[in-house]
Amino acid sequence: xxxxxxxxxxxxxxxxxxxxxxxxxxxxxxxxxxxxxxxxxxxxxxxxxxxxxxxxxxxxxxxxxxxxxxxxxxxxxxxxxxxxxxxxxxxxxxxxxxxxxxx
Numbered sequence: 001x002x003x004x005x006x007x008x009x010x011x012x013x014x015x016x017x018x019x020x021x022x023x024x025x026x027x028x029x030x031x032x033x034x035x036x037x038x039x040x041x042x043x044x045x046x047x048x049x050x051x052x053x054x055x056x057x058x059x060x061x062x063x064x065x066x067x068x069x070x071x072x073x074x075x076x077x078x079x080x081x082x083x084x085x086x087x088x089x090x091x092x093x094x095x096x097x098x099x100x101x102x103x
Contacts, residue, residue: 008034017041019091022100031102038095043088050081050103058096063088 004027011023019041024033037060054076061070062077064087071077079085081103 006032031100033100033102034097035100036095036097037089037091039091039093041089041091043090046086046088048081048083048086050085051077051079051100052103053077053098053100056097056099058091058093060096060098061090061092063090 006025006027008023011025013021013023015021019038020035022033022035024031024035026032034056037058055071055073057073059070059072061068062079064085070092077098079087
């Protein structure tokens with residue numbers, strides 16, 4: 001696979017809903033995003049997609065069906081695809097920035 005530089009600062013800003021915006025790209029079947037969430041963000045439906053993420057700034061928690069896990073800057077997140085790992089993100093700080101790879 002050829003190396004490709006991704007200049008996130010020059011990618012279009014996507015704002016899919018209140019409290020979330022990102023810049024991202026798709027390559028080799030994976031979506032890479034730098035996403036910014038603020039406290040307005042509410043995930044109404046359970047997400048069943050797999051993700052790998054790195055918390056760059058702020059604090060978030062992920063609610064799973066059986067537990068809640070808090071993540072701070074420097075923490076990595078790895079969530080498998082599927083119903084058994086369904087999750088919802090909640091922002092604990094004023095703002096949180098994550099680098100996310102959708103698996």
